[in-house]
Amino acid sequence: MATSTTAFEVPSTQAALLVASPAQPFTLSSTHPVPTLSNPNDILIRIEATAINPVDWKVQQYGLAGAEWPAIMGSDCAGVVVKVAEGVERVKVGDRVLHQGQYVNRGATFQQYTIANANLVAKIPSSLSFSQAATIPVALSAAAFGLYGPRVPKGGAALLPPWHVSESGKPVRKAYKGKPIVVLGGASSVGQYVIQLARLSGFAPILTTVSPHNIPLVTSLGATHPIPRSTPLSELPSVLTSLTSSPLEVVYDAVSAQETQLAGWELLSEGSEGTLVLVLPACDALKQKLAEEEKKGGKRRVISTYATVHGPVNREVGEEMYGVLAGLLERGDIKPNEVEEVPGGLAGIYEACERMKKGLVSGRKLVVRPQETTTE
Template sequence: MSNQQLSLQLEKAGGLLVLRSKDIPSAPAGELVIKIHATALNPVDWKIQSMPQFLQEWPAVLGTDIAGEVEAVGEGVTKFKKGDRVLTQGAFAPARASFQQYTILQEDLVAKLPESVSYEEAATIPLGFITAAIGLLAPWTAALNPEVVVPPPQYTGQTILVIGGSTSVGQYVIQLAKHLGFTNIITYASKKHHAYLTELGATQTLDRAAVPLSALGDAISGTIDVVYELVASTESQDAATQVVRAGGKVVSVNMRDVRSDAVKEAGAGKHFYPVAGSSHMPGQEVFGAKVWAKVEKLISEGVIKPNRYELLPGGLNAIIPGLERMRKDEVSGVKLVVRPQETEQ
């Protein structure tokens, strides 16, 4: 086997993504080399290109959703062997990202992939699910299951609102909320996705074309204990803060524009938690490992259903036009997936 792989590399902040050859890494102690059979595209993969503060090594490699097979194991690895089907979340570091054909990841952040789930389906899970899990469960956010015990504590009688339920993360929030036993799972999304979101666990759907975010409170009766906000706008953060009950919890994917003002104005001890959806970030790895240890079971028991996806032909070459479609907001309710091994130079 050649020791070379293809990798889509960002030359500099705001620069071009270029297909290049590079060495296939060998496995450091405690880590796995994974041959990537499928990866998915996420909004962060176009947003981060103009945020060089998050990319320390150049040329950078993007992409964090990984589904593939173990190619090699480093010294001391006990849970995996060559040939295992796995999924994991990559990191924005050249050796650990997913817009390439091989990557390395530490074994405690990797899960085995049940045979019933394809690589393409599995690639829709890592970033979306981890962001949902950190926002709802982690001790520093809504803390609904900080030790990630299965079965989890039940929130019977409580209500959660998911603003942007048809987003990839939103679909995992709905499924986790169902697993956590919330009695009412209200979601705000385009009408065309309502039936599917109901299948995933939503108990009430609000049409985003009919209800402006500023009028969300009028469209909902009863108190809301938790809001997970996925639209990432200040308007959405304000709406979330307004509708949650006194003492309730708002989780937001928007880390850049935290509306602490809105929280202060709303008063009444409302809690606001911005989420960084990474199991690699310093301080988040221990919790991340607790989540990854449960992923295989959650998938095989059907608690986590992958997002619906659209497979883009052309391997890594399909990523640039795919990200452009996402930037223009032309992707709705599906994850874009590519197969890096199909790439031709």
């Protein structure tokens, strides 16, 4: 496929972190081929920063249906466009961009170069570093699709996004003004973006469970009523009713452990049409409650959102979001997670994944710089 001219020298091989098969260790290669452009909207990105997510070590440990092996993990990317397919006009060589990668080797991010779809990237404002930008794609996708995706399996609560354009030609802002929302796990990477989107959508009060040391963080993002994580989950309904008499339409469970799933379900009033959004599959106990709800004709729903812009369910919402994301970041409407840079380039991912497995990361996102990888 013909490509644009470029001032960047692109090598034929690169450093990449590979997994031979499920449950095998990460292996650093210095001679992995740089992916090539093969589709009309393809762009080649030199990855300057990639963030680590829990799904990365889980896929390394347990595999993923349809994955190619040896496999490259990683899906949070910030970098520089170094090649574009002929006809691509949305971005140009030299642009600083962020995007969500895929679990296919040519589109994964635990390597120095990756392929992205030009329609699914956003330019990075000068106010953000590559490391800050790398914290955004995956967690923002989970938050946005859980709130604004269609009310179908792997979708979301079907709310109107704040960037939706009304018939008058103006974005829909504050569409849910004065309505309450509960975010379980507000200091998590996903929870932080849920809080910010809820604020942009006008929700109030915004209640969130959080460790005491992260209360300043979540309030700075828009949470109006942080609830210490030590508060028994059984007390959440009384906390909610003490603050508002308005019906609760959405609970977003960014933790999705069994106890938070069941607590989130109980927050939705019986007889309501509320939606509980999860980032993991529903536990068996919640499935039983959902089956009972459907049997008696109830309208409460549980959605395990599919946190990728590449899935057909969320593609429309995703393209709209990426079309306005640069502006949201430029204005400070959306702020990145706090960053901790892990040294060692791609080799630092070993340590980062181990820390995440042990639950040693809170309120911030671990980021590595692939171009700093040494293979000697």
